[in-house]
Amino acid sequence: MKLSTLKRHMKEGTRNTWRNSWMTIASVGAVTTTLILVGTFLILMFNLNHVAEQLEEDVQIKTMIDLTAEQSEVNQLEENIRSIDEVGTVEFRTKEEELESLIESMGEQGEAWEMYQQSNPLNDVFVVKAADPANTAKVANEIGTLNAVDKVEYGEDYVDRLFTFNDYARNIGLILIVALIFTAIFLISNTIKITIMARKKEINIMKLVGATNGFIRWPFFVEGLILGVLGSIIPVALTLFGYYYLTHNVVIFEQFSFVQLLPFTPFAWQVSGLIIGIGAAIGVWGSVMSVRKFLKV
């Protein structure tokens, strides 16, 4: 396509948006509403995912070493653990360190355990993390079969539930987002269709003087793009201001210091980009779809 033709399409598209101002307001409203919801879902989903990842990070496998194991057997065990493909890190902790951290984690009640410092009932342990937390159960099972292992612990229930919850949240979020997007496309294409009835005669004439379908569709493409981008202004502003407020001024999150929201930069900007992209896609798709039926002349 020639540059002058592209310019013509841009001018024509802009002019149509301007001229059909009611249609523009209605469509932009539909896009805006959709994108606010989509943006909220996106922020929720990504943060949920982020929190889950942080919790997953903490998922560790405690390999209790047999009390009777010789030093050479312990060395051999470490080597065996390291040779499992999915293993990420392996850390040795003595039973004294284990008791120490147990007492600490119990706080007040921990004092009751201090008497055990004389005859420590705990095992030395290897603290193992799978490279990918999703493989935790598999790694734990494999370690369980090795020599010199007394017991393997990894909070099975908690890990499994975490993964399941995360999957559900992600899928439901995605389905909702897709449903919202299609609703918006449908709304826009119908809104534009109302004004196209008036433009039907024009499209017909354009075809009779030899315009190709592509030529007629282009201004609609531009128009859709404009509608989409206009519709994403308020959602982007809400995302930026809202997320800034959330990450900088809301205090509850400080109490759960282990739960960190994704940092404002770059996350809020990335979501904004995504919102504009989705908005543009909704606008273009809706607009181009609306004209399809009228091109068969």
Next chain:
Amino acid sequence: MIDMQDIYMTYPNGVVALNGINVTIEQGEFVYIVGPSGAGKSTFSKMLLREEVPDRGRIIVNNKDLSNLKMKEIPYLRRDVGMVYQDFRLLPRLTVYENISFALEVIEESPKSIRRRVMEVLDLVGLKNKARFIPDELSGGEQQRVAIARAIANRPQLLIADEPTGNLDPETSWEIMRILEEINNTGTTVIMATHSREIVNAIKKRVIAIEDGLIVRDEHRGEYGYEA
């Protein structure tokens, strides 16, 4: 240039508009189509642009066989055929200038040559001073001249004019005829449907008479042949 064989055409409402048309028109000819109202003259013209499709029969325009023309090729057929519609078919929201330039934008002419050509054809039809008007602000005759200007703007091989003098005073009608003849002299085939006995009898050309969807007469340098 044009070859029609056994063309039948029925509108969706059951009206039979063409009832077995056979005709050949050579490049560079000037042809009048005459006949009573409702005879099928406009339908005949629309066939040539593939605006209407025959039930059966074969049409060749500009060496293109319309019966197996792909959807994609239709715009290119139409660019070689200028059409002046009986009801003008101007774009109501565009100015006179834009209505004409549109036909040139479609074929991706450069903006500079578009500007030159639009002024040229506006000059030809005597509407240079109305370039910024929209169709609703023009008289019927002026709209008709805009339609002619648009049809000839991209120098088509074939110009079809459906009653181009229908709304004009006699003086302007002769002016339009002068324009059509001029275009015809440059080698463009001109087909003109008309009810004007004065014009047909004064400017002698080939005359094809259609009645009830059939060609009933085809004469070189013919007469109008109907009572006024």
